[in-house]
Amino acid sequence: MTASDEENLQLTPVTVLGLGPMGRALAAAFLAARHPVTVWNRTPGRTGDLLDRGATLATSVEDAVRAGQLVVTCLIDYDALHATLRQSTEGWEGRQLVNLTSGEPAQARATAVWASARGIDYLDGAILTPTPAVGTPSAAVLYSGASDVYEAVAATLAAIGGTATYLGDDHGRASAFDVALLDLFATSVNGIVHAFALSSAEGIAPEQFAAFATGIGGLLPEMITRFAQQIQADHCPGDRSTIASAASGITHVINTSATHGIDVGVLTAAKTVIDRAVADGYGPQGLARLTTTLHKDGRAWTTEGT
Numbered sequence: 150m151t152a153s154d155e156e157n158l159q160l161t162p163v164t165v166l167g168l169g170p171m172g173r174a175l176a177a178a179f180l181a182a183r184h185p186v187t188v189w190n191r192t193p194g195r196t197g198d199l200l201d202r203g204a205t206l207a208t209s210v211e212d213a214v215r216a217g218q219l220v221v222t223c224l225i226d227y228d229a230l231h232a233t234l235r236q237s238t239e240g241w242e243g244r245q246l247v248n249l250t251s252g253e254p255a256q257a258r259a260t261a262v263w264a265s266a267r268g269i270d271y272l273d274g275a276i277l278t279p280t281p282a283v284g285t286p287s288a289a290v291l292y293s294g295a296s297d298v299y300e301a302v303a304a305t306l307a308a309i310g311g312t313a314t315y316l317g318d319d320h321g322r323a324s325a326f327d328v329a330l331l332d333l334f335a336t337s338v339n340g341i342v343h344a345f346a347l348s349s350a351e352g353i354a355p356e357q358f359a360a361f362a363t364g365i366g367g368l369l370p371e372m373i374t375r376f377a378q379q380i381q382a383d384h385c386p387g388d389r390s391t392i393a394s395a396a397s398g399i400t401h402v403i404n405t406s407a408t409h410g411i412d413v414g415v416l417t418a419a420k421t422v423i424d425r426a427v428a429d430g431y432g433p434q435g436l437a438r439l440t441t442t443l444h445k446d447g448r449a450w451t452t453e454g455t
């Protein structure tokens with residue numbers, strides 16, 4: 150990057166709409182990269198130390214949009230996003246909107262249609278890391294939407310730090326990755342808290358249990374990579390463990406949990422899928438084959454959306 154590129158970067162004005170923990174972290178990262186930053190939030194008094202650090206507070210969405218070349222939105226959901234954007238239908242000429250609000254692929258695509266009808270250059274994104282990572286090398290953000298819009302904003306977005314991955318022109322693509330990763334996260338958290346509930350009911354101290362539980366967690370990266378290969382190849386051998394064996398294992402967990410009065414809803418839902426796989430003749434196959442059973446039409450994986 151040349152000195153003049155650097156100067157331009159510093160001068161690119163950024164507006165951040167939404168000052169929850171993530172919106173504040175984003176605004177702080179743009180300030181740290183010396184961009185002029187304007188912030189707006191529905192409820193006053195959420196600026197933290199951003200004004201002391203040089204941010205300007207806009208009192209309306211319209212003023213905030215006019216102040217920025219790049220407008221970043223980071224709100225609780227797409228309803229909040231549209232409730233906010235509706236307050237500024239004018240003043241978007243020559244500006245880019247990058248939405249970092251988490252949501253669903255269909256919502257991102259519908260917002261792209263909404264933006265296009267108003268002549269707004271729109272990019273959707275998904276932040277994969279927590280607030281302390283923002284502005285550091287460990288940040289990770291996915292983007293999707295028109296490539297020329299991404300190229301126009303990529304240098305400014307570099308202030309968020311870490312790894313930026315552009316996923317192509319389908320506006321829903323970043324969100325598609327995000328929801329699938331949230332699926333993994335949500336079900337993992339459920340497993341963790343359920344295991345703590347069960348182990349403590351059996352009189353095991355949480356710290357003593359954690360020493361072994363982290364070992365299970367350590368198995369997951371290799372397992373994810375291996376499952377990916379098996380699902381892609383539509384070949385899920387049961388040489389390490391089988392679905393039939395998992396049916397037996399999860400039954401022990403359900404029965405022991407039930408004796409302690411611990412909710413078994415999540416586990417019985419998982420067992421229903423395992424039982425269906427066994428009924429479909431997949432008992433001798435490996436656990437990656439459960440993906441086939443989860444799909445109503447029985448396919449192993451899909452190229453839809455690629």
Ligand SMILES: NC(=O)c1ccc[n+]([C@@H]2O[C@H](COP(=O)([O-])OP(=O)(O)OC[C@H]3O[C@@H](n4cnc5c(N)ncnc54)[C@H](OP(=O)(O)O)[C@@H]3O)[C@@H](O)[C@H]2O)c1
Nearest residue numbers: 167168169170171172191192224225229250251276279280
């Ligand atoms: N925090 C994280 O670690 C993290 C990590 C990755 C992704 N994200 C994503 O980043 C987004 C923002 O998250 P967050 O942690 O900053 O906080 P959040 O609690 O998800 O969102 C708070 C923001 O949404 C605004 N909001 C809520 N309802 C609104 C409405 N009807 N109209 C206008 N604004 C509304 C709030 O304004 P008020 O102050 O007025 O209520 C506030 O600015 C979410 O989509 C989240 O999934 C967060």
